[in-house]
Amino acid sequence: MRKLLLIPAALSACGLLVPIAGAQEAEKPAKAASSTTPTIDQSLEWKTAFNPKISPDGKRVVYEVQKTNWEDNAFERNLWIVDTASGDSHALTSAKKSSTNAEWSPDGKWIAFLSDRPGQIKDTPEGKKQLYVISADGGEAQQLTKTENDVNAFEWAPDSKRIAFSTTDPDPKALKDRKEKYGEYSVVHADYQMTHLWTIELAPGNAPAPEPKRLTEGDKFSVGVR
Numbered sequence: 001m002r003k004l005l006l007i008p009a010a011l012s013a014c015g016l017l018v019p020i021a022g023a024q025e026a027e028k029p030a031k032a033a034s035s036t037t038p039t040i041d042q043s044l045e046w047k048t049a050f051n052p053k054i055s056p057d058g059k060r061v062v063y064e065v066q067k068t069n070w071e072d073n074a075f076e077r078n079l080w081i082v083d084t085a086s087g088d089s090h091a092l093t094s095a096k097k098s099s100t101n102a103e104w105s106p107d108g109k110w111i112a113f114l115s116d117r118p119g120q121i122k123d124t125p126e127g128k129k130q131l132y133v134i135s136a137d138g139g140e141a142q143q144l145t146k147t148e149n150d151v152n153a154f155e156w157a158p159d160s161k162r163i164a165f166s167t168t169d170p171d172p173k174a175l176k177d178r179k180e181k182y183g184e185y186s187v188v189h190a191d192y193q194m195t196h197l198w199t200i201e202l203a204p205g206n207a208p209a210p211e212p213k214r215l216t217e218g219d220k221f222s223v224g225v226r
Contacts, residue, residue, distance in 0.1 A: 056108040105160040153225040195222040
């Protein structure tokens, strides 16, 4: 502390105190400017838009908005929709967890998407991405699948009445028993489960979705969408 007090005294004796004071004044604006720099927390709070998809008629765009969930230590996304003429936008989904990978139906009436939200259908595996559909005009989203593993990808049929999707086959019972007894580990080229193709019909109104139909099967190859 004494050394610091001696520095201005020495400078004053040499007639250099005024320039130093001027330099200190010059530094103030710089410090004020640096105070506007966002903190790490503020940067993480910024909402970001992703994956815009234009409606078939070009009048609307659905996109993802990412925000920070501090409680669960995660980034989560929900779907928003905007009118291209007016610029008016609003949230299309607001459920817990994320809603992503939105795709318009060819007739422009529906938007299908993937979400790991808590399932509406009984016995839906927790934390797995399921296929949902929602009216482009808003309302409650309808869960279509309850697959044991994530739905990987999907594609609308040209008539907007069906959706094809792919998902990895469930682990066989022997593998589940082994994991239960010895914990999670995988044997390379032995425990890999294949991905196969399914289709599901859209039910009219609020009727429950019918069971998906499997299109491909086998343990020698995988089939994907797109």
